[in-house]
Amino acid sequence: xxxxxxxxxxxxxxxxxxxxxxxxxxxxxxxxxxxxxxxxxxxxxxxxxxxxxxxxxxxxxxxxxxxxxxxxxxxxxxxxxxxxxxxxxxxxxxxxxxxxxxxxxxxxxxxxxxxxxxxxxxxxxxxxxxxxxxxxxxxxxxxxxxxxxxxxxxxxxxxxxxxxxxxxxxxxxxxxxxxxxxxxxxxxxxxxxxxxxxxxxxxxxxxxxxxxxxxxxxxxxxxxxxxxxxxxxxxxxxxxxxxxxxxxxxxxxxxxxxxxxxxxxxxxxxxxxxxxxxxxxxxxxxxxxxxxxxxxxxx
Amino acid sequence: xxxxxxxxxxxxxxxxxxxxxxxxxxxxxxxxxxxxxxxxxxxxxxxxxxxxxxxxxxxxxxxxxxxxxxxxxxxxxxxxxxxxxxxxxxxxxxxxxxxxxxxxxxxxxxxxxxxxxxxxxxxxxxxxxxxxxxxxxxxxxxxxxxxxxxxxxxxxxxxxxxxxxxxxxxxxxxxxxxxxxxxxxxxxxxxxxxxxxxxxxxxxxxxxxxxxxxxxxxxxxxxxxxxxxxxxxxxxxxxxxxxxxxxxxxxxxxxx
Ligand SMILES: Nc1ncnc2c1ncn2[C@@H]1O[C@H](COP(=O)(O)OP(=O)(O)O)[C@@H](O)[C@H]1O
Ligand SMILES: [Mg+2]
Numbered sequence: 001x002x003x004x005x006x007x008x009x010x011x012x013x014x015x016x017x018x019x020x021x022x023x024x025x026x027x028x029x030x031x032x033x034x035x036x037x038x039x040x041x042x043x044x045x046x047x048x049x050x051x052x053x054x055x056x057x058x059x060x061x062x063x064x065x066x067x068x069x070x071x072x073x074x075x076x077x078x079x080x081x082x083x084x085x086x087x088x089x090x091x092x093x094x095x096x097x098x099x100x101x102x103x104x105x106x107x108x109x110x111x112x113x114x115x116x117x118x119x120x121x122x123x124x125x126x127x128x129x130x131x132x133x134x135x136x137x138x139x140x141x142x143x144x145x146x147x148x149x150x151x152x153x154x155x156x157x158x159x160x161x162x163x164x165x166x167x168x169x170x171x172x173x174x175x176x177x178x179x180x181x182x183x184x185x186x187x188x189x190x191x192x193x194x195x196x197x198x199x200x201x202x203x204x205x206x207x208x209x210x211x212x213x214x215x216x217x218x219x220x221x222x223x224x225x226x227x228x229x230x231x232x233x234x235x236x237x238x239x240x241x242x243x244x245x246x247x248x249x250x251x252x253x254x255x256x257x258x259x260x261x262x263x264x265x266x267x268x269x270x271x272x273x274x275x276x277x278x279x280x281x282x283x284x285x286x287x288x289x290x291x292x293x294x295x296x297x298x299x
Numbered sequence: 300x301x302x303x304x305x306x307x308x309x310x311x312x313x314x315x316x317x318x319x320x321x322x323x324x325x326x327x328x329x330x331x332x333x334x335x336x337x338x339x340x341x342x343x344x345x346x347x348x349x350x351x352x353x354x355x356x357x358x359x360x361x362x363x364x365x366x367x368x369x370x371x372x373x374x375x376x377x378x379x380x381x382x383x384x385x386x387x388x389x390x391x392x393x394x395x396x397x398x399x400x401x402x403x404x405x406x407x408x409x410x411x412x413x414x415x416x417x418x419x420x421x422x423x424x425x426x427x428x429x430x431x432x433x434x435x436x437x438x439x440x441x442x443x444x445x446x447x448x449x450x451x452x453x454x455x456x457x458x459x460x461x462x463x464x465x466x467x468x469x470x471x472x473x474x475x476x477x478x479x480x481x482x483x484x485x486x487x488x489x490x491x492x493x494x495x496x497x498x499x500x501x502x503x504x505x506x507x508x509x510x511x512x513x514x515x516x517x518x519x520x521x522x523x524x525x526x527x528x529x530x531x532x533x534x535x536x537x538x539x540x541x542x543x544x545x546x547x548x549x550x551x552x553x554x555x
Contacts, residue, residue, distance in 0.1 A: 200402035203355060204416035204468065205392035208384060214415065218406050296406045296448035 066266035070257065071273060079253035080274055086167075086239040086249060090174030091232050097175065098182025103212075105187055116183065123180035129241050131177060135169040136245045170242045178235055185227045189220035221293040229286040233279050240271075250274055306331040306472060306503050312351055312361035314344075321347045323527040324361070329472075329520075332501040336514040336535075339524035340550055345507045348524070349474050352505070353394040354387050365394060365472055392420050395465030399477040401457045403449040409436065409460050410445040413467045421468065428467070435463040439493050455486030459493055466497075473497065475506040509554055515539055523547045 056062060070076055104116035123131075193216050201211040243252035250271055258267040307329035314322040321344045329335045337345050350356040352363055354371035362379065363370040371387055372379035382390075404412050413432035417423040423431075436442045439459040449457055458478055465473060475494065479487040491513050497504065498517045508514065514521050514535055521538040523530045525546045531538060542548045 194402075196398065196400060196402040197404065199355060200396075200398065200404070202388070203353060203391055203396040203398075204464070205388040205390075205420040206416060207388060207419060210419045214419070215404055293406075296408070296450060298450045 061265065062269065063263060063266040066263045067269050067273075070267060070270045075253055075257070076250070076270060076274075079248055079250045080278075082167075082248055083236070083239050083250040083274075084278070086170055086174060086242060086247075087232065087236045089171045090178055090235055090239070093171065093175035094178025094235070095182045095186075095228070097179035099186050101179060101183035102186035102190060105183065106190060120180045120183055123177055126177075128173070128177050128238065129244060132170060132173040132241060132245060135173040136166060138169065166245055166247050170239075170245055170247055174235060174239070174242070178231065181231055182228070185224055185231065186220070188227070189222075189224035190216060192223045193219045218293060222290075222297065225286065225290050225293060229282065233282055236278065236282065237275055305329070306366055307352065307505070308364040309348075309352065310362050310364075312348065312363070313359045314347055314351060314356065315359060321527050322351070322358075325524075325527070325529055327522065327529065329503060329505060331503050333503060333519040334498045334517050335505045335520045335522060336518040337505060337507045337522045337524060338509070338511075338514065338538075338550070338554075339530075343524045344527045345524055346476050349396075349476050349505065349507055352472075352474060353391050353396055355396070357381070365390075370394075388420065392416070392468045393471045395468060395470035395473040397458070397461050397465050397473065397475045397478050399480050401449070401454075401461045401481070403457055403461055403464070405449050408446050408448055409441065409452075412449065412460060413464050416464070417467050432463070432467055435466050436460075438496075439463045440489075453486060454482045455489045458482065458490045462490075462493055462497075471503065473502055473504045475504065475508070477507050477509070479508065479510060511539060511551070511555055523550065525550070 101116045101119055104112040105120075107113060197215055197219065198211060201215045206215070239249050240251035242249055243255065246252065248256075254267045254271045258264045305328050307327065309325060309327040312322050312325040312327075313320075325344075325348055327335075327348070337348070339345050347356055351358050352365070352370065354363075357371065362372065368390070369379070370390055372381055374380075403409075404415070407415065410429065410432055413435060414425065414428045417428040417431065418425055433442065433445065436445055439462060441456060441459055441463070444452060444456065444460070449460065452460065458481075462478075478494065479490050482490065487510070491510065494504070494506065494513075495517055506513075506518075518535045520532055521535045522532040523538060523542070523544070523546075530544050530546055531542065538547065539551065542551060
């Protein structure tokens with residue numbers, strides 16, 4: 001058998017360490033290098049933050065009492081609920097379709113690959129707001145044809161059918177838009193899984209769906225999740241675009257309220273606070289989901 | 300046509316990747332209970348040949364039979380029709396494959412790695428599969444690692460798990476593609492010991508390796524490949540000690 005020419009490392013080490021174990025010098029103290037400029041930067045940043053917070057608290061223009069009044073107002077809570085529904089349905093539908101598109105793009109059939117590519121190309125090219133208005137008008141048309149009921153007198157007044165139609169259109173628009181991005185994220189995740197994994201699964205005779213569901217997707221999740229969370233968060237905030245369709249989601253509702261009482265800044269803060277709060281919840285969720293899918297990983 | 304004792308019969312296997320002819324007409328017979336060691340320089344087509352034996356690689360022409368059954372195809376008249384994927388997967392459960400880089404499933408524990416295929420591919424009850432998996436882990440000396448994740452194990456331990464995973468399907472034939480080539484030298488022995496133990500139990504195996512000592516000790520037949528062809532084959536005493544072909548001689552002089 002061929003042997004390497006390098007001698008094993010441990011042979012030299014004891015020779016060097018061997019002499020003079022008796023009169024060791026005292027252990028040397030390690031002093032880390034100082035970073036004076038880093039401390040200066042910390043000080044400046046801290047002062048700026050303190051000034052900002054001070055302004056938030058003391059400047060009466062923020063009208064914190066108006067903020068407090070509306071933060072948990074029933075209309076606002078309802079609007080938060082609508083926003084959450086839009087996010088959940090849009091994400092769920094979008095990712096289901098995205099997974100299908102991703103596997104179409106990875107399939108051996110050139111036709112399926114091109115269809116999926118065409119979809120991604122089209123829906124990444126059309127601005128979300130344009131698409132939403134398009135679907136909204138389709139829904140409007142569809143409802144009129146179906147029920148022959150003219151649309152309500154104004155955008156501020158919904159009957160149930162109108163709300164369902166508009167909600168449906170919004171969810172559809174968000175999901176179709178989301179699917180194009182989800183497809184690319186899922187495809188990237190699947191490609192990041194070592195080809196040997198599929199090969200081993202095939203060699204073991206695992207059924208095709210099982211190979212994907214049990215072997216490939218859980219490993220792909222590690223690279224899918226951070227990107228997917230970005231997408232969910234951006235969709236969550238993107239629901240504010242739906243306000244153009246007069247759906248009573250958070251941003252729309254806040255606009256309605258400050259349109260009535262003129263307290264623009266505190267009400268924008270109400271929306272901001274809800275968006276920040278819920279994004280934080282999502283980030284915490286992300287942490288736990290990622291931990292679940294990092295089982296067996298060393299980093 | 301087939302003698303009852305020939306478990307593997309490969310006939311006239313041709314395979315090319317684009318313009319590169321990798322297998323140029325390979326015939327190989329392996330009898331039940333025997334160990335065949337395949338030697339040859341890098342790029343000679345050893346892995347490709349092994350992969351055609353369980354249809355991980357499609358052939359351009361030629362046929363592979365395992366226990367008399369065509370692998371990957373169904374014959375009708377003078378034509379071979381490729382089987383549906385589901386049927387190919389079923390055939391693969393009878394042919395174990397051990398990879399150079401183990402390819403354990405990193406997100407599953409050692410036990411889950413072993414239980415996966417018997418449950419999903421053979422529809423064994425989970426309880427039986429777990430019991431079988433524990434017995435196999437015991438056999439490869441890793442009973443205490445059942446709940447560990449693969450990446451926490453040494454290379455030698457991972458390869459022993461991979462062998463146990465292949466054995467969990469109770470295959471008729473085991474294929475090894477350089478099972479010790481990715482290992483640190485001090486870990487080669489423990490893996491070869493497991494393979495030797497299988498050989499002594501009469502498992503039919505084809506082993507691609509560069510371990511000449513192992514070939515001498517365990518092989519019933521040594522096959523030397525070069526340039527996509529089998530150059531010579533025979534008992535180890537003949538091929539390793541009295542090679543007839545120049546190419547075999549020069550290869551052996553480099554690895555010995
Ligand atoms: N999937 C593939 N695509 C293209 N070329 C390949 C592929 N697999 C193997 N080859 C080529 O075929 C030749 C034989 O490869 P291989 O069977 O792996 O040889 P060995 O295992 O004897 O080293 C090599 O030149 C290799 O580059
Ligand atoms: Mg090889």
